[in-house]
Amino acid sequence: MSKYTVLFFLIMFMIGTDTFLISPLLPTLQTQFSVPTGIAGWMLGAYTLGSAAFALIAGPLSDGWNRRTVLLGGLLGFSVSTALCGFADSFWTMCLFRFLAGVSAAFTAPQVWASIPAIMPAAKISKTMGIAFAGLAASQALGVPIGSWLAGTRWSVPFWTIGIASLLLAAVAFFLLPDMKPSARKAERTPILRRYVPLIASGKARSGFLAYLLLHLGSGTAFAFVGKWMADRFGLTIGQIGTVMMFLGFGTLLGSMISSYATRRLGHAKSVAAGLSMLAVLYTVMPQLANLPVVTIIYLIIFATLGIIFPIVMEALTSLNAFIRGTISSLANSTMNGANTLGAWLAGLLYDQLGGYSSIGIFSAVCLALSLGTFLLGGVLTRKEADTVGQESTSAS
Known part of the structure; x- marks a missing residue:
């Protein structure tokens, strides 16, 4: 495993842990700041809002600057804003610091995805993508227990710990990462919105991002x-649900680690096609089951499959145009957050008004089937060097 691979894994682990961290702390923070339940969720939503909104700006900016500088600046801002969360003295200051942490993450995470194809040999891109995604998966599995354990002494300790650890990672990245400057100085003068033009004009890119939206809408709605x-079907307590969630996180970690192996054996298109087809069936069948161990095993399979698919899809998207990888990665980040936000809202409506979790399972299956069809019809997963979209026009702009 190369030094870059380890660095990217740790960066994504820190960002992912910070993302999941506040969930187990929410009841404590609600009491600490005397916040009513109706608005307490904004301590989570502020982070997602900052990340989704500013990713659309961060990506195009990074394509005209030294990508190393953008990543370092984002990681430094992330460490400071996360540490400041530990000093929050009110609900609104916590929301402000969480928003700033989300903004900083928007400048950091997409640079990881965009940097991998830029500095890694072609033969190792898929594997490195999978390991970087494994950082997110590991944070999903470990973020809840780590946050809960550290908060046992004081609620602010987890924020300070992540802030200091991220600062150390920024120092390592400063000495380790090479410069990744844009290939043409003209690109620095390209207006931000114009960087999206090659993607908007390309049918292949439009298909890719629509399929990516449907993929996250299906999986996000089911997870919400x-x-x-x-709790309703099996009578589980919060602690027991957390244990199951940890188990599912390890499934994602396993899938992301074997993603490159699946790609070598089946190829990009067949791996995604097989995975999405199986997921559509499992999401439809699972809500009908009444045995918790069986349901847990099926969800482990689901999350492992998603762990295989997501790195493949991200590699395919960032390969659409080598000149605007930061823009592509940031748009993918915003698409993911937008789909998950919409999915959480739809899940509530479906669960409450249309037959409980069975209706959610059917909706998720339909989304994943549509995602698969869009991926295949759009040719997003084909591997052709001359098939990247809009590169000539981008490099000339």
Whole structure:
């Protein structure tokens, strides 16, 4: 494993841990700041809002600057804003610092995805993508227990710990990463919105991002209410649900680690096609089951499959245009956050008004089937060197 691979894994682990960290702390923070339940969720939403909104700006900016500088600046801002969360003295200051942490993450995470194809040999891109995604998966599995354990002494300790660790990572990245400057100085003068033109003009790119939206809409809708469904159907406590969630996180970690192996054996298109087809069936069948161990095993398979698919899809998207990888990665980040936000809202409506988790399972299956069809019809997963979209026009702009 190369030094860059380890660095990218750790960066994504820190960002992912910070993302999941506040969930187990929410009841404590709600009491600490005397916040009513109706608005307490904004301590989570502020982070997502900052990340989704500023990713659309961060990506195009990074394509005209030294990508190393953007990543370092984002990581430094992320460490400071996360540490400041530990000093928040009110609900609104916590929301402000969480928003700033999300903004900083928007300048950091997409640079990881965009930097991998720029500095890694072609033969190692898929593997490195999978390991970087494994950092997110590991944070999903470990973020809840780490946050809960550290908060046992004081609620602010987890924020300070992540802030200091991220600062150390920024120092390592400063000495380790090479410069990744844009290939043409003219690109620095390209207006931000114009960087999206090659993607908007390309049918292949439009298909890719629509399929990516449907993929996250399906998986995000199903995940949003899985905890409530398990509580209602199996009578699980919050602690027991957390244990199941940890198990599912390890499934994602396993899938991301074997993603490159699946790609070598089946190829990009067949791996995604097989995975999405199986997921559509499992999401439809699972809500009908009444045995918790069986449901847990099926969800482990689902998350492992998603762990295989996501790095493949991200590699395919960032390969659409080598000149605007930062823009592509940031747009993918915003697409993911937007789909998950919409999915959480739709999940509530479906669960409450249209038959509980069964309707969510059917909706997710339909989204994934449509995602697969869009991926295949759009040719997003084909591997052709001359097939990248808009590169000539981008490099000439």
